[in-house]
Amino acid sequence: MSGDHLHNDSQIEADFRLNDSHKHKDKHKDREHRHKEHKKDKDKDREKSKHSNSEHKDSEKKHKEKEKTKHKDGSSEKHKDKHKDRDKEKRKEEKIRASGDAKIKKEKENGFSSPPRIKDEPEDDGYFASPKEDIKPLKRPRDEDDADYKPKKIKTEDIKKEKKRKPEEEEDGKLKKPKNKDKDKKVPEPDNKKKKPKKEEEQKWKWWEEERYPEGIKWKFLEHKGPVFAPPYEPLPESVKFYYDGKVMKLSPKAEEVATFFAKMLDHEYTTKEIFRKNFFKDWRKEMTNEEKNTITSLSKCDFTHMNQYFKAQSEARKQMSKEEKLKIKEENEKLLKEYGFCIMDNHRERIANFKIEPPGLFLGRGNHPKTGMLKRRIMPEDIIINCSKDAKVPSPPPGHKWKEVRHDNKVTWLVSWTQNIQGSIKYIMLNPSSRIKGEKDWQKYETARRLKKCVDKIRNQYREDWKSKEMKVRQRAVALYFIDKLALRAGNEKEEGETADTVGCCSLRVEHINLHPELDGQEHVVEFDFPGKDSIRYYNKVPVERRVFKNLQLFMENKQPEDDLFDRLNTGILNKHLQDLMEGLTAKVFRTYNASITLQQQLKELTAPDENIPAKILSYNRANRAVAILCNHQRAPPKTFEKSMMNLQSKIDAKKDQLADARRNLKSAKADAKVMKDAKTKKVVESKKKAVQRLEEQLMKLEVQATEREENKQIALGTSKLNYLDPRITVAWCKKWGVPIEKIYNKTQREKFAWAMDMANEDFEF
DNA sequence: CTCGAGACTTGGAATAATATTT
DNA sequence: AAATATTATTCCAAGTCTCGAG
Secondary structure, X not given: OOHHHHHHHHHHHHHHHHHHXXXXXXXXXXXXXXXXXXXXXXXXXOOOOOXXXXXXXXXXXXXXXXXXXXXXXXXXXXXXXXXXXXXHOHHXXXXXXXXXXXXXXXXXXXXXXXXXXXXXXXXXXXXOOOXXXXXXXXXXXXXXXXXXXXXXXXXXXXXXXXXXXXXXXXXXXXXXXXXXXXXXXXXXXXXXXXXXXXXXXXXXXXXXXXXOOOOOOOOOOEEOOOOEOOOOOOOOOOOOOEEEOOEEEOOOHHHHHHHHHHHHOOOOXXXXXXXXXXXXXXXXXXXXXXHHHHHOOOHHHEEOXXXXXXXXHHHHHHHOOOXXXXXXXXXXXXXXXHHHOEEEEOOEEEEEOOOEOOOXXXXXXXXXXXXXXXXXXXXXXXXXXXXXXXXXXXXXXXXXOOOOEEEOOOXXXXXXXXXXXXXXXXEEEOEOOOOHHHHHHHHHHHHHXXXXXXXXXXXXHHHHHHOXXXXXXXXXXXXXXXXXXXXOOOOOOOOOOOOOOOOOOOOOOEHHHXXXXXXXXXXXXXXXXXXXXXXXXXXXXXXXXXXXXXXXXXXXXXXXXXXXXXXXXXXHHHHHHHHHHHOOOOOHHHHHHHHHHHHHHHHHHHHOOOOOOXXXXXXXXXXXXXXXXXXXXXXXXXXXXXXXXXXHHHHHHHHHHHHHHHHHHHHHHHHHHHXXXXXXXXXXXXXXXXXXXXXXXXXXXXXXXXXXXXXXXXXXXXXXXXXXXXXXXXXXXXXXXXXXXXXXXXXXXXXXXXXXXXXXXXXXXXX
């Protein structure tokens, strides 16, 4: 396959990514409910009228009905259910709508439509070595000889002295120089800094300049205070009543506690859902006394409204608290944080992400989850596994209790774990993203993505070849990989049926999730995707694909039922194994990271106008960010107050415009005066009027930018990509290059998380 | 292989804190 | 100073991927 070909292709991709997919979301509003019908009734036109937002609910119901009937004829019981489920996803899908075409056009004008070129960089100048990844054993552990150091000391000074990783050393992992770099002993200093490492120093710790541990070892010393448990249940005051079948009923403490979970959410949509109610009621009954069980037999006869009002009043009261009271609470929280919110890991005091144990409550599964509404029981010390180093002080369990287990496993990063009762999954307490242990991993993730950049062309050629393979498995693998690469789809592990909502990713796509259009809207070989992805967020997209892909899809779909797997010979294990062979450390999700980051870099290059001012630059950045969010399908529900706040902003803009007009008039008359008078004083007046006009212009422009931005962001969530997919060094480099203060892009938390990137990237960093 | 347990990343919503307006 | 709007932080569900046993 020629390079040419490749290039063309990537143009197509780009178009699609940056415009089309977005467009879809909008169009999709008109169509979203239709797709299921397609199958029934394929050419049932597409000119169906638009649903306005408010109509949505209704149409949703209708569709649910249709769905049911549709499945009566044909699919199995099991699937009928599934489909129903999927239909309910529409709640989520409603998110995807509106926000008109204006947005798109704008983006186009701004160059969104131009293709992200897949450049074949000779080499990325890698400023820094990738963290471990490519070279496990070569790197020397932090110090073999300090294995026995006394843990408690907190190193400060000497840490800083450690030599930087040198650039040369970086690029090529394999050749990396052997161990022995640290002459400076890492042996802890005497006790000096023991208990309280100086804040500033601690914050400045540059772990990225230190050696990493060998593969597998996560730390040598770990000490912490254990978790903070949820406060015990406080029974309701006597005055708060629960009614059953119209009559007051006093609940036993246990039953009452569970009842309050439900009562608190009365306004929430959850409590109207069938499964939620069913699951809740079943679990609630388990907590009841026998008498209660006998009496309370129907949830619909339960009246929680009084309880609900009580809680509302409580939260109202909390808001109304005096300053002192609020301050007191704040101080208490800080104290708790100080005591439990940090651990000591290898000489450094590090922030813990979630030191509080999840309180009991109702399980709020997303999409339509078969277990939603079930009771998440209270976690007790006896459920808790503590992990710390052997030589650390083991945290003490609350009086009268003991831990389930204390272990000393330095192959893992967690401090505390317990098993959650809903799906039996394990929950963990781990460190904050600003910690070394998370940061290193994050850095490594981006380095893997950068390595992919170097061989992505090869891989693309490879999968193109594989489309022609004689082996079905290979073809499926190649087509799936094409989707993952081109559309940034998730891998799509298989899930246990009945345990979770029915959602899919690439490998788990079913025939019913795509529609093939030999020709659509003037384009050839269009694949229409429509499926519930992670968190039951709808993925809807129409993509022109290469002919061979199209033919392959037709082949894969032959003789299959809608509910059959599209890639029946493939799963994520097979795919990832193959990827591993193509490049060490390569897995499906690396493509998402890679495509996200490379898109940001390209978009920034295209959208940033050198002579624009800072707000305009920031707008460009956000647009680039948004392109990525669209690619990754990161959507959000439009904020509840969206319309209102938009109007407010508009009126501000109008007001500003008036002001500006006034100022301009003033300026004009001042100028006129100056012409006549010609004295210094009037000239001065002119100057000051000019300034005023300028200032107002700037303010106006700022507001307008804000408005544009908000509109464009209506249902797009930027956070996830910013936090998890975009190599922060790209952003840092961009900020440095254009003199945009990093604070404009990253807030405090983000700056902490990306401290490594801020320190190491300069303006010519290339992803 | 396949399967399940385990560990860790990714995800949007809820909630709290802060800024801005009235 | 209260009310409201906006932003930051917390929360915890839901993914990905690895590993070890059969």
